[in-house]
Amino acid sequence: MNALLVVLIAVGIGCLSSYASAQNLDVFPETVRVEVAAAGLEGPARAEQDLIIRFETAGMQGSTWRLWLEMVAPPQSQEGTLPLELLTWQARRPFISGTLLPNERVLVGEGPIDGRPVSGRLIWSVQGQPPRPGSYIGRLQLILEEWP
Amino acid sequence: MRGLGSVFRRAVVLTAALLFIGVNLPPCLRAQGHVVDQKQFDIVIQSANVLRLRVGSTGSQVDRVTFQVGIPPGAGSVQGVSSGPNPVPVVAEAVQLSGQMRLTADSSTPLGDGSGNQIPFTEIGWTGGGGVPSGLFSGSSNQLILATSQSSISGSMAFFYSNVGSYPAGVYTGRVTYTLSSP
Numbered sequence: 001m002n003a004l005l006v007v008l009i010a011v012g013i014g015c016l017s018s019y020a021s022a023q024n025l026d027v028f029p030e031t032v033r034v035e036v037a038a039a040g041l042e043g044p045a046r047a048e049q050d051l052i053i054r055f056e057t058a059g060m061q062g063s064t065w066r067l068w069l070e071m072v073a074p075p076q077s078q079e080g081t082l083p084l085e086l087l088t089w090q091a092r093r094p095f096i097s098g099t100l101l102p103n104e105r106v107l108v109g110e111g112p113i114d115g116r117p118v119s120g121r122l123i124w125s126v127q128g129q130p131p132r133p134g135s136y137i138g139r140l141q142l143i144l145e146e147w148p
Numbered sequence: 149m150r151g152l153g154s155v156f157r158r159a160v161v162l163t164a165a166l167l168f169i170g171v172n173l174p175p176c177l178r179a180q181g182h183v184v185d186q187k188q189f190d191i192v193i194q195s196a197n198v199l200r201l202r203v204g205s206t207g208s209q210v211d212r213v214t215f216q217v218g219i220p221p222g223a224g225s226v227q228g229v230s231s232g233p234n235p236v237p238v239v240a241e242a243v244q245l246s247g248q249m250r251l252t253a254d255s256s257t258p259l260g261d262g263s264g265n266q267i268p269f270t271e272i273g274w275t276g277g278g279g280v281p282s283g284l285f286s287g288s289s290n291q292l293i294l295a296t297s298q299s300s301i302s303g304s305m306a307f308f309y310s311n312v313g314s315y316p317a318g319v320y321t322g323r324v325t326y327t328l329s330s331p
Binding site: 024025026027029030031032033034035036051055060061062065066072075082087124126129130132133134135136137138139140141142143144145146147 | 193
């Protein structure tokens with residue numbers, strides 16, 4: 001029993017140190033605004049906006065960090081829901097370009113936990129025209145994980 | 149019985165310990181990822197109605213239609229020749245049309261020769277093609293050329309000078325401005 005208690009205490013300390021090492025994931029801005037504007041006959045102009053992401057790997061445990069993106073609330077207007085395939089982002093390493101998927105989180109980036117800070121940006125744009133004009137508002141969530 | 153109870157208690161404690169370890173194992177000992185942090189952000193997509201209009205050549209230049217009038221008034225109309233494509237293309241598109249799109253023309257400023265002589269635009273008309281109806285300029289600022297529920301029109305206008313009135317000889321120039329609108 002004593003040995004078991006020692007194991008439990010050790011694991012408990014490990015868990016506490018793990019949670020205590022949680023790093024802040026900084027995201028700016030809190031609201032990404034993308035405008036689909038009119039241009040000439042050659043096609044619509046696409047306005048973009050950057051989402052800046054930064055976090056520390058110092059204090060993280062394991063060998064690899066992974067950053068995921070998932071939909072909390074799909075972009076909706078009074079007229080309906082924006083087709084998710086229209087909403088894309090471009091990124092450079094360590095982040096990955098991609099498109100949102102319904103009911104599925106998408107890998108945004110991964111890299112080594114080496115004590116160095118990680119920063120980058122996702123450049124959001126709308127590819128094509130929404131089926132109806134309007135203001136579509138949605139909510140997304142970035143999830144930072146540490147992997148063994 | 150006492151031995152059996154002891155074994156049972158140990159089994160319960162061991163099971164609880166294994167469950168505790170399984171649930172709370174530090175990331176370095178687990179095969180799956182552990183959430184370190186998460187952040188939510190909003191995304192706003194603004195999409196407006198998109199209308200596109202081209203009358204004449206592509207690009208930013210304004211085409212010039214010339215009428216060389218070499219016959220007396222009343223002897224027949226004179227076809228115009230554009231500096232761009234002939235007949236003059238009229239391309240109207242609505243990406244997200246709600247209701248009708250309307251093409252109007254402002255021909256309220258008469259043609260002038262620079263010496264005070266004027267020819268009203270009512271002397272000029274066109275033969276429409278590809279969904280653009282034929283007509284004469286009204287000389288007003290908001291003449292309806294076409295109204296349609298179609299989201300795309302690719303038509304043309306072949307201009308002519310009706311050659312009805314009599315005006316002093318000279319070179320007369322003027323400009324018509326087209327506007328495409330939707331509700």
